[in-house]
Amino acid sequence: GDSVTQMEGPVTLSEEAFLTINCTYTATGYPSLFWYVQYPGEGLQLLLKATKADDKGSNKGFEATYRKETTSFHLEKGSVQVSDSAVYFCALRVEVWDKIIFGKGTRLHILP
Amino acid sequence: KAGVTQTPRYLIKTRGQQVTLSCSPISGHRSVSWYQQTPGQGLQFLFEYFSETQRNKGNFPGRFSGRQFSNSRSEMNVSTLELGDSALYLCASSWGDRDNSPLHFGNGTRLTVT
Numbered sequence: 001g002d003s004v005t006q007m008e009g010p011v012t013l014s015e016e017a018f019l020t021i022n023c024t025y026t027a028t029g030y031p032s033l034f035w036y037v038q039y040p041g042e043g044l045q046l047l048l049k050a051t052k053a054d055d056k057g058s059n060k061g062f063e064a065t066y067r068k069e070t071t072s073f074h075l076e077k078g079s080v081q082v083s084d085s086a087v088y089f090c091a092l093r094v095e096v097w098d099k100i101i102f103g104k105g106t107r108l109h110i111l112p
Numbered sequence: 113k114a115g116v117t118q119t120p121r122y123l124i125k126t127r128g129q130q131v132t133l134s135c136s137p138i139s140g141h142r143s144v145s146w147y148q149q150t151p152g153q154g155l156q157f158l159f160e161y162f163s164e165t166q167r168n169k170g171n172f173p174g175r176f177s178g179r180q181f182s183n184s185r186s187e188m189n190v191s192t193l194e195l196g197d198s199a200l201y202l203c204a205s206s207w208g209d210r211d212n213s214p215l216h217f218g219n220g221t222r223l224t225v226t
Contacts, residue, residue, distance in 0.1 A: 034214060043202055043217030099145065099168045100215055104154035
């Protein structure tokens with residue numbers, strides 16, 4: 001079945017470091033891909049999305065490129081801030097009427 | 113525009129009881145999805161309702177049920193509660209019929225079963 005695998009956390013970085021969170025997927029068809037972020041005590045918020053191969057989603061300094069050949073959608077940010085500390089979820093949906101399938105989440109800690 | 117509202121925010125129940133959680137979607141959204149979030153399992157999909165019909169269903173036992181009303185508000189019911197049902201229950205709404213429409217989440221209901 002369709003699934004998302006993302007790197008185990010927690011990931012701990014110093015402020016201004018470069019961030020990569022790996023995400024790979026398995027899906028029948030051509031899914032849309034998403035990154036969501038969850039801050040403490042809150043629900044998930046959409047961070048960025050990409051709908052077809054080679055699309056790049058970006059928001060708040062975060063970027064991810066839809067790589068069909070490697071079935072990946074890695075999240076990157078050039079310089080992280082303490083305020084980026086949160087749990088990040090990679091997700092996919094194959095069709096408009098399908099459920100969205102989430103990875104298990106990666107907790108990110110940024111040290112000042 | 114108001115976001116997704118879930119009530120109550122916290123619940124404490126005893127094993128064997130039942131519980132009803134409520135979700136009010138963003139105005140205009142016709143799809144409501146429910147997820148269970150636990151530290152060990154991450155986000156597990158429960159079900160999705162679109163225009164009052166269950167459109168997708170996850171792999172949860174029949175003790176977990178839901179419904180959607182004509183105004184798109186949704187309720188989730190869990191009967192005969194077990195300790196393992198302790199979790200954060202998240203509701204999310206979307207248009208449901210538009211390509212690449214993302215989910216908009218509420219802040220969740222934290223259920224503790226003792």
